[in-house]
Amino acid sequence: MGAVFAETALTRRKRLTERLAQGILGLMALSLVVPLVTIVAYLFVQAWPLLSWDFLTSNPIDGMRHGGIWSAFLGTMYLVTASLCVSAPIGVLAAVYLNEYAEDNWLTRMINLAVVNLAGVPSIVHALFGLGAFVLFAGIGRSIIAASLTLAIMTLPVIIASTKESLASVPRSFREACWNVGATRWQTIRRIVLPNSVSGILTGVILQVSRTAGETAPIMFTGAVFFKKIPEGDIFAYSLTDQCMALSMHLYTVTTQVTNAPHALPYAIAVALLGTVLVVNALSIGTRVYLRSRKKW
């Protein structure tokens, strides 16, 4: 009887291979965490002497050697918010069209190809496009608007791609069931498709916040400045036609252009930038978990 389940040389080898494969794959997955933890810990240790609430809410002084990062932090907030206000609605609605309405013809194929290629364009090229199109050709001038539009063009293809993916994850059978009972495409999208893909769509959009906040090149020529003094603590200190400071640009300036800055200063700026992005990402994960919990099939 027992012989049926007894281990042979073959099954033994299979078992060991299985364990080996699992071990190696797991190790690789684990190794992803190491650089992240190292970077964050290193930054925090180096930045520690400067980190305080005042650092966030006061302007840089003394040739950016001392003081805080208020004007840069607020500038980044403006840029991120304004660019998402443009790219999120356009991107999501375009993706809905492409996924739900568009027929498979040469035009749609060309649009899809354009989206994929646009996603692969380096950010410095977006920067030059922004400079040419918004600052010079459209005559907007270097401003938060021009910089945000440039950032929006950069994030648009990624938002379209992630939204399309979320929409495609809603089974076609749901759509067919709706069409069969005489619902229009729009009723189907509004009642069934969007409510069940909104978590993925939001996640995709919010993840673009970190990219927008981190990029330096696209804003360098289009609206960001080295230094600008604004009223401390006033969140309406910038107007959209102003030029502004930005965290990513500020970090670049302090590390390369400012001499005799305290050792901890660039690290503290990096922590602020990273902290902003992490807070937003945490928010996005929270949203996703909440919306997932209401997922209905």
Place this chain on the structure above:
Amino acid sequence: MVEPKQKKVEVSNLRLSYGKKEVIHGISFDIRQSEIFAIIGPAQSAKTSLLKCINRTLDFVPGAKVSGVIKVDGQDVSKMKNVYELRRKIGMVAPLPVGLPLSIYDNVAFAPRAAGMRNKRALDALVERCLTQAALWDEVKDRLDSLGTKLSGGQQQRLTIARALSHSPEVLCLDEFSIAIDPVTTMRIEEVLKQLREKITIILVTNLVQQARRLADRTMFLWNGEIVEMGTNDVMFSEHPQNRQTYEYVNGIFG
């Protein structure tokens, strides 16, 4: 014999192709008012595509081309401006149960709401009537708020039927409704169909030859996009149907 009745669905010289591949090769038949019309045939006989032609959901399939004429109540479906009205006239039940990710109540109220019905009391009455007709009311009446997708397979299939009835169709198409459910539930639904036949026309696409024999007035044997034979059940399921292939398929000798 079935007395001659009014023609409900008329199909003449229907051809359908996906891209370059023709799957229906010019078929013609009529379905009469208040009969159960069964369509049998092996997989890939274009049975499901045929149903999609009738309610024009084939519009949503890229690359599909239809020629020939399909008339519902004497009107050419390809010339209809209001396809939504056409689709409401035709109830459609898919092979696999599809509970929409909505509550049980909303699943049934979906179609009437999409058609503009807002009156809460009328909706309540309609939901109860449809769920009762689909033999599901007693099982779900205390939990109409819970999700349709959380029901068991057999219950979801009856929910799908309730949804198909919710827009008061005049024709009900059932596309292999019983492949995902147990025999007991199948028999319950078959009982429901026998009651419904007095009011509405039923098109029953099925792989179960015996189901067609039990329920249908007339049966059509479709194979590779062509009609092998069509006739009343006492001919189709007799020892001597007109076509030898019919006899073989019905009796399971078909190779």
